[in-house]
């Protein structure tokens with residue numbers, strides 16, 4: 001991502017990408033899905049260098065899927081050129097890495113999904129992001145539900161993490177997470193972050209974001225479930 005583009009986190013941008021992701025009755029578009037993660041990285045960067053590790057991990061996961069999509073696009077373009085397609089300007093879009101379901105079906109058909117050992121694929125990478133998304137959704141929801149004076153964001157972040165993502169993390173990653181929670185700002189930060197004029201407005205925005213995440217999460221969950229991919233190593 002170029003430093004010349006807007007690097008500032010905006011809840012509206014995040015919401016825009018999240019709402020653009022669901023497509024058809026049960027699918028999720030990968031471009032806006034990954035763009036949503038870009039927005040979350042911007043948020044994490046506002047929390048300072050302690051979040052570098054987390055941002056890096058998200059960046060590394062999103063770039064794995066982006067590189068696969070890019071390679072696919074180049075392959076299709078080359079194929080079209082080789083066949084000297086009379087169609088001329090046929091779009092290279094519409095390949096395997098357009099949506100969650102198209103990726104799953106293509107990678108399965110090509111034998112790229114390894115169910116027994118760690119082999120990098122779009123599907124196993126998506127599963128990692130997907131698990132983190134559940135945590136994020138629960139966290140934002142708890143932040144919205146909890147009224148003033150309740151638990152601190154750091155505590156809610158920790159509690160929801162332990163319930164969800166921590167189940168999939170090793171001992172050392174969990175230690176790193178505990179450190180990261182200490183960088184979690186107070187509620188006032190979130191009010192400023194979403195540019196809310198009142199606490200009620202923050203709650204509404206948090207509900208909208210967590211609702212949009214929920215929609216994306218549920219669709220992805222169902223697709224993973226249907227393809228038996230909920231435990232890819």
Ligand code: 1Q0
Pocket residue numbers: 011040043044053054057058061128129132136157165173176177178180181184194206209233
């Ligand atoms: C805001 C506080 C965040 C605290 C984050 C702690 C997260 C845990 C630390 C993660 C370090 C990453 C080390 C590597 C982990 C991998 O082992 C793991 C599995 O991958 P693999 O290839 O080894 O099988 N990777 C993952 O689980 C990927 C997910 C990483 C965590 C993603 C965290 C996303 C957090 C976003 C917070 C945004 C809050 C947004 C608020 C918006 C308000 C409108």
